[in-house]
Amino acid sequence: MDPTLIQRLKALSSAEDFLDFFGVPYEPRIVQVNRLHILKRFYQYLHKTPGLSNLDEIEMFRRYRELLVQAYADFVASTPAKEKVFKVFQDADGRQSVPVSALLDSLAQRRPMAA
Template sequence: MHPLLQRIQQFSAAEEFLDFFGIDYQPDVVHVNRLHILKRFNQYLNRTPIPEDADEAAARETCKSLLKQAHDDFVKSNAAQEKVFKVFQDQDGKSISLDSLKASLTTRAQKA
């Protein structure tokens, strides 16, 4: 693993990643989508791995570009559309109405 990736593994907040790479970000977007942004960043890193022998500047630029792209995905879209997490992938565009949820709970309560 590249030393830069080892260093950023210590970060815990999306803002730490964004600040470290000097990326301008929209706080309201990050507040709502922080986990989605980091998950997408990880997906991008998996598709574009950084070689262990890459120099620091190249590794940093690659990470910066991929993290900015991950952030910008959620500026233009939202978590449900981007489907980063399995719960959104399983939903596949279906919505659940409040009435159907209530009916489901009533049916379950009657069976219990």
């Protein structure tokens, strides 16, 4: 019995593996810089798309390929900072602020108590 599409996908590990498997042409320099972002966006698209599990293998392959093409295209035309796939980019455009008082409180807690 041939493995299912999902079983075959579980054997893939890199963005290049996924792009090659689905026959998506890509620029290596774009993938090298954005591989995790592309895979995360692909995952997000898969989870936002209803009814994928109800498709037959051929239609599922076609639909997954479309979503991967879309995820890759997001980073051809944009940047990780603009796409905000990961939380670090979602929080204040990748910048987080910590009040000085919080730093001072943290330092005070770490200092050994004077005997």
